Amino acid sequence: MNFSRSVFRVAIAGTALALSLTACSSGSNQPGASNVPNGAGKDGPVLQVYRGGSGQFVENYNPLSPTVLKDVDGLIYERLFFFDNLQPLGTEPTPELGKSYKINDAGTVVTVQLQEGVKWSDGEPFTAKDVAYTFNTMRDNDALNRTGNTPKAEATSDTEVTLTFDAASFGTVPTILGSPIVPEHIFSKMADITTDTNLKPVGTGPMKPGDFTAQSYTYDKSDTFREADKVVPAGLRYYSLSGNEAATNKLLAGELDWAGINIPDVEKVIKSKPDLHLQDTTNQQVILTTCSNAKLGCTGPQTSPAVRHAMAAAMDRDQINKLAYFGRGVPISPTFGVVPRDNDLIDKAFPTMPMTADPAKAKSLLEADGWKMGSDGIYAKGGERLSMAAVVTSGYTDYISALEVMKQQFKEAGIEIVPQQQANAEVTSARGLGKFQVAIDSVFDGPVADPYYIYSNSFNSANLVPVGESGNPYGNTSKFSNPEVDAAVQAAGATQDVAEKAKQYAIIQKIIVEDMPLVPIINNKGFVMYNDSIYTGWKLYAAGGAEQTLLQLKLK
Numbered sequence: 001m002n003f004s005r006s007v008f009r010v011a012i013a014g015t016a017l018a019l020s021l022t023a024c025s026s027g028s029n030q031p032g033a034s035n036v037p038n039g040a041g042k043d044g045p046v047l048q049v050y051r052g053g054s055g056q057f058v059e060n061y062n063p064l065s066p067t068v069l070k071d072v073d074g075l076i077y078e079r080l081f082f083f084d085n086l087q088p089l090g091t092e093p094t095p096e097l098g099k100s101y102k103i104n105d106a107g108t109v110v111t112v113q114l115q116e117g118v119k120w121s122d123g124e125p126f127t128a129k130d131v132a133y134t135f136n137t138m139r140d141n142d143a144l145n146r147t148g149n150t151p152k153a154e155a156t157s158d159t160e161v162t163l164t165f166d167a168a169s170f171g172t173v174p175t176i177l178g179s180p181i182v183p184e185h186i187f188s189k190m191a192d193i194t195t196d197t198n199l200k201p202v203g204t205g206p207m208k209p210g211d212f213t214a215q216s217y218t219y220d221k222s223d224t225f226r227e228a229d230k231v232v233p234a235g236l237r238y239y240s241l242s243g244n245e246a247a248t249n250k251l252l253a254g255e256l257d258w259a260g261i262n263i264p265d266v267e268k269v270i271k272s273k274p275d276l277h278l279q280d281t282t283n284q285q286v287i288l289t290t291c292s293n294a295k296l297g298c299t300g301p302q303t304s305p306a307v308r309h310a311m312a313a314a315m316d317r318d319q320i321n322k323l324a325y326f327g328r329g330v331p332i333s334p335t336f337g338v339v340p341r342d343n344d345l346i347d348k349a350f351p352t353m354p355m356t357a358d359p360a361k362a363k364s365l366l367e368a369d370g371w372k373m374g375s376d377g378i379y380a381k382g383g384e385r386l387s388m389a390a391v392v393t394s395g396y397t398d399y400i401s402a403l404e405v406m407k408q409q410f411k412e413a414g415i416e417i418v419p420q421q422q423a424n425a426e427v428t429s430a431r432g433l434g435k436f437q438v439a440i441d442s443v444f445d446g447p448v449a450d451p452y453y454i455y456s457n458s459f460n461s462a463n464l465v466p467v468g469e470s471g472n473p474y475g476n477t478s479k480f481s482n483p484e485v486d487a488a489v490q491a492a493g494a495t496q497d498v499a500e501k502a503k504q505y506a507i508i509q510k511i512i513v514e515d516m517p518l519v520p521i522i523n524n525k526g527f528v529m530y531n532d533s534i535y536t537g538w539k540l541y542a543a544g545g546a547e548q549t550l551l552q553l554k555l556k
Contacts, residue, residue, distance in 0.1 A: 043221055043234035044555045045534055050247045050259040053240040054395040055423025056214035061201040063180035064137075064144050064193060066432060066472050067425075070238060074546040075219050076203035077180035080112060080131070082545050083447035086281065091448075093174070094548060097126065097181055097204060099159075107168035107494055110151070112177070114159045120183050121224045122202045128155035133184035135163060135176070143194045146472050147172055148462025149493075171456065171493030174447040178544070206231045206550055215240050230551045232535070243395020251276070251529060259529045262398035265326045266527070275533040279540045283338045284526035285443040286329075286402065288390070291434050292517035293479035297467025300437040301386050306369035307415075308516045313365065314413035315406060316357035321522050324401040329522035331355060335509040336443055336458075337451045338523070344498065345451055347506040350513055353520050362413035371414075379414040387416040390438040391430055394421040399440045402521065431477045434467035439477075443518065452492050452501070455508050458518065461486050478517035485511050532556075 051070045060068050063077040073079070080098035084091065101112045118126040132153035139150040149172045151163040163176065183202050190196040201209060206225045210218030220235040222228065239256075241247045247261045252273065263269050270276040290308055291298035301307045312334075321329040331352035333339050339352055363373075371379035371386060379386040392399045403419045410417055417438060422430070430436040446453020457463060457474075461481040465471040485508050492504035512518075528540045537552040 044232040044553075045234065046218065047233050047236040047257045047535075048255060049236050049238045050241060050250070050256055050261065051238060052260055052393075052396070053238065053424060054243055054393060055240060055425050057212070057217055057238075057240055058197075058214075058425060059199060059212050059217070060197040061209060062193070062196055062198040063182065065195075065197070066474070067428065069217065071219070071236075071546045072201070073180040074205065074544050075207040075236070075550075076201050076205045076209070077182060078203070078205045078547065079180055079544075080114075080177045081174075082548055083174045083178050084541050084545065085445045085448050086541060087449070089449045093177070094545075096547065097131075098177065101177065103170065103173060107170040107173075107496075108165050110163040110165075110173060110177070112161050112163065114161065115226075116159055118204055118226055119224065120185075120202050120204055121208060121222055123224070124183065124185055124202075125158075126181075126183070126204055127158045128161040129158075130184050131155065131161045131181055133188065134179070134181045137187070137193065138179070141194065143470070146463060146475060147175055147456065148460060151176060167490065168494030170496050171450070171452040175453065175456075178447045206547055207235065210235055210237075227551065232553050232555055233550060241395065244397040246395070251531075254531070254533075256529075257531050257534070260526075261529060262325075262396075262524075263529070264397075266328075266529075270529075275531050276529060277532060277538070278527045278529050279538075280525050281528045281540050282526035283341075283445055284524040285332055285336055285338070286399075286521040286524050287441065287443055288406075288519040288521065289431070289439045289441055289478055290517055290519065291436055291438075291467065291477075291479060292515070293464075293481060296464070296479045296481070297434060298437075298479055300388055301381075301384065302388050302437050304369055305515055306365050306371075307386065308519055310362040310365045310413060311406075311410060311415060312353065312516060312519050313358045313362040314410050314415060315353075315521065316409050317353060317355045317522055319357075319409070320402050320405050321355075323405050324398050325522060325524050329524045332520040332523040334513045334516065334520050335451070335505075336454050336512075336518070336520070337505070337509075338445070338449075341449060342451050345502050345505050347502075347509045350509055357409055357412075359409075359413040362415070366414065373414055377411065377414060378416045385416065386414065387418065388437040389420050390417040390440060391420050391422055391427050391436050392440050393424045393427045398524070403440055406521075428473045432471050432473035433469070434465075434471070434477070434479060440521075442524075450501075451505060452489070455485070455505070455512075456489050456493065459485050459508065459512055460489050480512070480515065480517040482511055482515070 061072050062068055063073045078096040081093040083093040099113045099115050103110050132155040135153035138144040151165045154162045156162055186202050207219035208222040210220040216239045218235050218237045221231055244262050248263050250256050251259050290302040294303040333352050335346050335350050337346040366379050371381045374380045407417050459480050463476040464479050488504040488507040492501050530538045535553045537554045
C-alpha cells in the first residue's frame, strides 16, 4: 500500500515500541522498593533501563535539543505518528497525536488530522496550533531545522494542520511526522529555545520527570496521559554505567529489565537465563567518521581521501568481526545501503567491503598521495606523521575493541591511530563541534526502510556547519559537502518511484564511495535485551517507540 498518498485511520493500539535500551527488575527493584518513584507502588514495578550512557547525565528535557535526555522524545513529548523502520517500506505508521494524514500528488502538501480531546499535562488543550508552532519554529531557526526541509505549517482548525514544503518532499515526510510536538504556551515564552533545558516539561506522553542525579534518572507514570489505564509500569529508571561489562553484569544479576548492550557471544551468555531474551532491532553500520572537509576547518591527515581509502583497505574486517562482535556482524556496503534489504537501491558497481586486509593496497594509495614511509614505520608528508586521534566513548567495549584491533592492522600499513576514551557527553560535544579527527560510531537507519535517510542526514550540506560551530552531533559530522549529492538527495526525496530513487542513489553512491568521509567497518546486527520475568508483551523496535512498548506491557 502506498501509505504516503493514502488517507488511513488506525486506532491507537497496544502495539509497541522499540528502543535501544535495557531493563530487568528483581530484588531491590521490586514494587515498593526505594526505586519506585513517588510511591507509585499501585502500578507495576519500575522498569530498570540502560541505554548505553556513561559519564554523568545532564538534565535536559527539551526534545528540540540535540543533548536531550534519552526518550524524552516519545515518553514525555509525542510525535504525530510512530514509524517502524523494521517493517517494509510502505508500512502504515502508528498514530500518536495524529489520526490520519494525506500527501498531495506533488508531494508538497501534507494535511494531518489530529486526535481529539488530547490535553497537555498542565491541563491545557492540545490543538493544531501547537503543531504549527512546533514546525514553524523549527523552520525559522537554523539550529532546529536539522533536515533543512522543515515545512511551513498552518492550523486550519483545532484538529487539522497543513504542512507545506518548498518542493516535493515525499522522503522527508516520515521524519517530519515523527518529530516531537511541543506546547506553544510553554515554548513560546523561552528566551532561547535552542539552549533552554526545559526543566519542568509539559507533555502529552505517558511519562513525566521523576528524580534526577548525574548517575540515574527516572520517568514517572503520568496520570494525565489519555491512555494512562494502559500503562502498567510505574515508571522507568535510566542508568549511567561504566560500560558494556558493567551493564552486562547488572543485566545478568536481574537488575535491568531493558538494555541495549553489546554482549560478546550473547547467545551463550544468556543460555542459562531463561527470563532473558534478545531481539534484533537495527542495522548498526559501524564506521570511522572522519572530520573530512579542510575547507570547513577540519585538520589532520584524515582530510585526504587517499588516507581514508587507505584506512579502509588496511582493515581486516573478519578479525574485527570475530574479536569485537563475536561473528554477529555482516559485510557492509560502502554505499551504506543495507544489504540485502536495499539491494535494488545499491549500484551494482559497488560490492560490499572486503572482509580481509590489503596493506599493500593501502601503502600504494598513500604513496600515490605523496606520503613517504618514516623510520618509525609510519608514513609522513610535509613533516606531518600519518597519525590521528580516534575518539571513542568510555565503556563502549565493542567500539574500543574494534579500535584496538584496527590500531594494529593500520600499523602494518604505516598508519597510526591513537584511541582516546572519553565520556559520552564529551564525544557528543566533539562531534557536534567538529573538534575531532576520527571517531568510531555508527550510521543507523532512518524512520523507514529507505537509505534516503542516511544520505539526507549524513551527506547533505543542509545538515552541516563549520568546525567550531554547534551542529547536530548525529548529523553530517564529517562535514561532507557536494552539490551533486545535495541535488540527488533532493530529487530522491521528491519521488516515490523506486527506479527513480535508484537512479538518484547511484549518483550519491559514486561520489560518497570515491570520497569516503565515513570509512565502513562492519554492519553489526544490533539487538536489545529484555527480561520477561515480571512483564509480558515485549515487542521492541529499532528506535524511538517507547510509548508503544509501554502500552503493550502487562504484568505476569
